[in-house]
Amino acid sequence: MTRFLIRRLLLGAFVMLCVTVIVYLIFYVGPGTGYVARALAGREAPPQTVALIAHRLLLDRPWYVQYGHFLSQLLHGNLGYDYYHDQSVNSIIAQAFPVTLSLAVGAAIIWFTIGVLSGVASAVRPRSLLDRGATFTALVFYSMPTFVLGLLMLELLYYQLTVHGLRWFPGSGYTSPTQSIFEWFRGLILPWLTLALVSAAAYTRLTRTAMLDVLGEDYIRTARAKGLSEARITFRHALRAALTPVVTQFGIDVGSLLGGAVITENVYGLPGLGYTAVQAITNQDLPVIIGVVIVASAAVVCANIVVDVVYAALDPRVRLH
Amino acid sequence: MLKGPRSAEDAWEEETEQAAAIQGRSPWQLAFARLRHDRAAMIALGVVVAIALVAVLAPVIAALTGHGPDVQYLPPIGTTIDGLPKAPSAHFLFGTDDLGRDVLVRVAYGAQVSLLVGVLATLLAVVIGALVGLAAGYFGRVVDTVLARVIDVMLSIPFLLFAISLASVVSVTPIHIGPIVLQQGLGIVVIVIGTFSWATVARIVRGQVLAIREKEYIEAARSLGAGSWRIIVIDVLPNVLAPIIVYATLLIPLSIVAEASLSYLGVGIPPPTADWGSMISEAQPYYQEAWWFLVFPCLALIITTLAFNVLGDGIRDAFDPRATGTRA
Numbered sequence: 246m247t248r249f250l251i252r253r254l255l256l257g258a259f260v261m262l263c264v265t266v267i268v269y270l271i272f273y274v275g276p277g278t279g280y281v282a283r284a285l286a287g288r289e290a291p292p293q294t295v296a297l298i299a300h301r302l303l304l305d306r307p308w309y310v311q312y313g314h315f316l317s318q319l320l321h322g323n324l325g326y327d328y329y330h331d332q333s334v335n336s337i338i339a340q341a342f343p344v345t346l347s348l349a350v351g352a353a354i355i356w357f358t359i360g361v362l363s364g365v366a367s368a369v370r371p372r373s374l375l376d377r378g379a380t381f382t383a384l385v386f387y388s389m390p391t392f393v394l395g396l397l398m399l400e401l402l403y404y405q406l407t408v409h410g411l412r413w414f415p416g417s418g419y420t421s422p423t424q425s426i427f428e429w430f431r432g433l434i435l436p437w438l439t440l441a442l443v444s445a446a447a448y449t450r451l452t453r454t455a456m457l458d459v460l461g462e463d464y465i466r467t468a469r470a471k472g473l474s475e476a477r478i479t480f481r482h483a484l485r486a487a488l489t490p491v492v493t494q495f496g497i498d499v500g501s502l503l504g505g506a507v508i509t510e511n512v513y514g515l516p517g518l519g520y521t522a523v524q525a526i527t528n529q530d531l532p533v534i535i536g537v538v539i540v541a542s543a544a545v546v547c548a549n550i551v552v553d554v555v556y557a558a559l560d561p562r563v564r565l566h
Numbered sequence: 567m568l569k570g571p572r573s574a575e576d577a578w579e580e581e582t583e584q585a586a587a588i589q590g591r592s593p594w595q596l597a598f599a600r601l602r603h604d605r606a607a608m609i610a611l612g613v614v615v616a617i618a619l620v621a622v623l624a625p626v627i628a629a630l631t632g633h634g635p636d637v638q639y640l641p642p643i644g645t646t647i648d649g650l651p652k653a654p655s656a657h658f659l660f661g662t663d664d665l666g667r668d669v670l671v672r673v674a675y676g677a678q679v680s681l682l683v684g685v686l687a688t689l690l691a692v693v694i695g696a697l698v699g700l701a702a703g704y705f706g707r708v709v710d711t712v713l714a715r716v717i718d719v720m721l722s723i724p725f726l727l728f729a730i731s732l733a734s735v736v737s738v739t740p741i742h743i744g745p746i747v748l749q750q751g752l753g754i755v756v757i758v759i760g761t762f763s764w765a766t767v768a769r770i771v772r773g774q775v776l777a778i779r780e781k782e783y784i785e786a787a788r789s790l791g792a793g794s795w796r797i798i799v800i801d802v803l804p805n806v807l808a809p810i811i812v813y814a815t816l817l818i819p820l821s822i823v824a825e826a827s828l829s830y831l832g833v834g835i836p837p838p839t840a841d842w843g844s845m846i847s848e849a850q851p852y853y854q855e856a857w858w859f860l861v862f863p864c865l866a867l868i869i870t871t872l873a874f875n876v877l878g879d880g881i882r883d884a885f886d887p888r889a890t891g892t893r894a
Contacts, residue, residue: 256715256718259715260718260719260722263719264719264722264723267723267728271728271731271732271735272731272735384872384875384876384879385868385872387875388819388868388871388872388874388875389868389871390823390826390827390830390867390868390871391827392826392827392830392846392847393846393864393867393868396846396849396850396853396860396864397861397864399853400853400857400860400861404853404854501724504724504727505724505727507726507727507730507831508726508827508830508831511831512850519726519727522727522730522731523730523831526730526731526734526833527832529734534731534734537727538724538727538728538731541724541727542722542723542724545722545723545724546722549722
C-alpha cells in the first residue's frame with residue numbers, strides 16, 4: 246500500500262509538472278514575446294512600464310530561465326501578482342474559493358442523493374413505468390447544457406415568481422454565510438439545483454447500470470434465499486457493491502468542480518473561481534487566469550489521487566497494477 | 567458401392583447446406599437490424615436528419631421569410647421603438663432579437679455551426695484517440711507507458727478553463743504554427759474541443775486492443791510475417807470499430823454543448839455569425855422582457871443534444887444487446 250501511495254503521488258506530481266509546461270506554452274510561448282508584458286501592464290501603460298515588467302519577470306531572458314523562475318515561484322506557493330487589481334493572486338483566489346466551495350459541496354450533496362436514489366429505484370424495477378420515466382428524465386437533464394438549465398431556472402423560478410409577487414429566490418449575487426446564513430442558503434438554492442440536476446443525470450445512469458449488474462450476482466440470490474427483506478437486500482447488500490464506480494466518479498467530479506463551476510457561477514453572478522477566471526479573461530488579466538488554471542488542475546489531480554487511494558484500500562487487486 | 571455409416575464429411579456438408587439456408591449475418595447486420603427495431607433510436611435518428619436538413623436548408627428558410635441571418639430591421643419593424651426585441655408574429659415567427667434580426671432564421675443558421683463543430687471536433691478526437699489507443703495498446707512497453715501518462719495528463723486538465731484561456735489568448739494574438747495561423751473562429755473551436763476530448767477515446771481503444779492483442783489470430787498473422795501496422799489496420803482496427811462508433815455518437819452532443827458553452831462565454835464563434843451559444847448569451851440580459859429570444863435557441867440546443875444522446879444509447883444497445891441499456 247505504501248508503494249502504491251508513493252507511486253500515485255509521484256504520478257500526481259508529474260501530471261502537475263506537465264500542466265505547468267502546458268500553461269507556460271499557452272501563455273508565454275504561444276502568443277510570442279512582448280504579449281505577456283503588454284498584457285500585464287495594461288493597455289495604456291507606457292513602454293517603460295512594459296519593459297520594467299518584462300525585466301522583473303525575466304521575460305527578456307531565455308525560455309529555460311523564464312520557465313525555471315515560473316516553476317520555482319509556483320513551488321514556493323506564489324501564484325504571482327495581479328497588476329489589474331493591485332493584489333496578489335493568492336489573495337484573489339483565497340477570496341473566490343469559499344464561494345466555489347459552497348456551491349460545489351451543496352450541489353454535490355443534492356446530486357448524489359437524487360442520482361443514487363433514482364438510479365436504485367430504476368434498477369429495482371427495470372422496464373417499469375417508473376424506470377422509463379426516471380431514465381428519460383435523466384437523459385433530458387444529461388443533454389441539457391448547464392447554462393441553458395440555469396437561464397431557464399432564472400426565467401421560471403426567479404423572474405416569473407417575482408413578477409407574481411413571490412420573492413423566494415434572488416436573481417444573482419452571493420452573500421457570505423458569516424453575514425447571514427439564511428441569505429447565503431437562499432441565494433444558493435437555484436445554483437445548487439442547476440448544477441445538481443445536470444450532474445445527477447449521469448449518476449442515475451451510472452447507479453442504474455451498476456445496480457442491475459450487482460442484482461444479477463449469486464450472493465444476492467443467496468441473500469434472498471436467506472429470507473432477508475427486499476429493502477435490506479437492495480440497500481445493504483446490492484447498493485454497497487454498486488456504489489464503488491459511482492463514488493469514484495463522484496470524487497473526480499467534486500474535484501473538478503472545486504476548480505470553479507465556470508458556467509453556473511457566470512449564469513448566477515457568483516464570484517467564485519470560475520467567475521473570476523472568466524472576468525480575468527475578459528480583462529486579459531494573465532496572472533489570475535494562470536493562477537486559477539493551476540489551482541483547478543491541482544484540485545483535479547488531488548481528487549484523482551484520493552479516489553485511487555480509497556479505491557485501492559477497498560479493492561486490493563488495484564494495487565498490483 | 568457399399569454405403570457405410572454417414573461420414574463426418576457428409577454430415578458437415580449437410581450442415582453447411584442448412585447454414586446456407588439460414589443465411590449468415592455479420593455482427594454489423596445484426597446490430598443494424600436491432601437498431602431498426604429500436605423505436606426511440608429511430609425517432610432520434612429522424613430528429614437528427616431533420617436538424618441536418620434545417621442546417622442545409624437555412625438559406626432556403628431565409629429566402630422564404632425574406633430575412634437574411636445578419637440583416638438588422640430598424641424599429642418599429644425589427645424592434646420596438648424603445649429598442650426591445652419584438653414578440654413572435656406572422657412576420658417574425660420566432661420574434662426578433664435585440665438588434666432586430668429574425669430569431670427563426672438565426673436559429674436555422676445556428677444549426678450549421680453546431681452540427682459542423684460537433685461532427686468535426688468528434689472526428690478529430692476519434693482519429694487522434696484511435697491512433698494513440700491503437701499504438702499504446704498494440705506496442706505496449708515503453709510506448710504504452712508514455713502514451714498512458716499523456717492520456718492521464720489530458721484527463722486531469724480542467725477542459726473549460728483551458729479552452730477559454732486558449733481561445734482568449736488566440737483572440738488577442740493569433741498563434742502562428744508554421745504556415746497555419748490560429749485565430750478566433752470555427753477552426754480554433756474545433757481544434758480546442760478535439761484536443762481535449764481524444765483522451766477518453768484513446769483510453770477506451772487502448773483497453774480493447776490490450777485484450778485483442780493476445781488473441782490467436784493476431785499471433786497467426788504475425789507468424790505469417792505481417793508487419794505491425796498491417797496487423798493493426800487489418801486485424802485489430804475492425805474489432806475496435808464498434809466501441810469507437812458508439813463513443814463517437816455520444817461525443818457529438820458533448821462537443822455541441824462544449825461549442826455552445828465557449829460561444830456563450832464569448833470565446834467561441836465571433837459575432838455576427840448566428841450561433842446558439844452566442845444567441846443565448848445575447849438573450850440573457852433580455853430574459854425578463856423577451857422570452858422568445860432566449861427560449862428558441864435553448865430549445866434547439868436541447869432537442870439536438872437529446873436526439874444525439876438517444877441515438878447514441880440506441881447504437882450502443884444494438885452493438886451490445888447484453889449491455890443493460892440505460893433506456894431500458
